[in-house]
Amino acid sequence: MKPYIRQMPAGWWLKRPSYLLFMLRELSSVFVGGYVVLFLMMIRRLAQGPAEYEAFMAALRSPLAILFHVVALAFALLHTITWFNLTPKAMAVWRGEERLPPAMMIVPNYVGWVVVSGVIAWVVLGG
Amino acid sequence: MAKSNEPIWWSLFSAGGVVAAFLIPIHILLLGLAGPLGWLPQGALDYGRMADLVAHPIVRLYCFVLISLPLFHWAHRFRFTLADLGIHGIDMLLAVVCYGAAIVGTLIAAQVLWTF
Numbered sequence: 652m653k654p655y656i657r658q659m660p661a662g663w664w665l666k667r668p669s670y671l672l673f674m675l676r677e678l679s680s681v682f683v684g685g686y687v688v689l690f691l692m693m694i695r696r697l698a699q700g701p702a703e704y705e706a707f708m709a710a711l712r713s714p715l716a717i718l719f720h721v722v723a724l725a726f727a728l729l730h731t732i733t734w735f736n737l738t739p740k741a742m743a744v745w746r747g748e749e750r751l752p753p754a755m756m757i758v759p760n761y762v763g764w765v766v767v768s769g770v771i772a773w774v775v776l777g778g
Numbered sequence: 779m780a781k782s783n784e785p786i787w788w789s790l791f792s793a794g795g796v797v798a799a800f801l802i803p804i805h806i807l808l809l810g811l812a813g814p815l816g817w818l819p820q821g822a823l824d825y826g827r828m829a830d831l832v833a834h835p836i837v838r839l840y841c842f843v844l845i846s847l848p849l850f851h852w853a854h855r856f857r858f859t860l861a862d863l864g865i866h867g868i869d870m871l872l873a874v875v876c877y878g879a880a881i882v883g884t885l886i887a888a889q890v891l892w893t894f
Contacts, residue, residue: 768804
């Protein structure tokens with residue numbers, strides 16, 4: 652069976668702001684994936700010894716590395732916000748006859764996010 | 779309906795999305811920006827402290843999850859984004875390359891963390 656594929660102009664996602672936002676959200680996965688590869692490289696350098704680790708950390712101070720992390724953070728936040736805001740759409744929770752209001756499902760995500768981020772910062776910096 | 783392994787990839791995508799949403803921003807902020815720009819206390823990310831931290835088994839398990847699941851999240855999204863951009867006819871190749879890369883990354887992470 653050969654599925655019918657509707658031809659789309661290559662730039663269809665530039666036609667509307669909502670399409671562009673969709674494409675940026677999908678693109679966020681590239682930065683998230685790229686970042687975890689970098690994180691893995693950091694752990695590998697850490698395993699190799701102090702000299703290798705210090706050299707890696709010095710490289711992170713280069714303007715290019717800073718620029719990458721600023722862009723990656725922006726995309727990571729876009730992922731976080733779009734992911735949290737999708738929860739009520741992905742999962743409808745009913746309380747008797749009433750559907751749980753979307754905000755009741757979105758807000759706990761943000762609260763949990765702040766708490767988890769605080770715990771990670773505490774473990775890395777002081778724990 | 780034909781049997782499909784799609785649910786496995788979708789579950790990994792979804793789990794990776796949750797991990798990325800909750801954990802990645804603070805990691806980028808701490809290790810990629812605050813550390814290199816000198817916003818943290820002196821020596822906060824020094825070799826000795828970080829090596830001790832990662833030596834802990836729970837931290838290593840955490841790092842494994844943090845690296846592996848977002849790779850599968852990327853693989854799934856990237857595969858379908860390329861299709862949305864009009865790349866058709868090589869679906870199988872794309873799936874193998876994307877999920878394959880995530881599997882390779884996961885194996886390297888397992889090896890690095892196991893032998894740490």
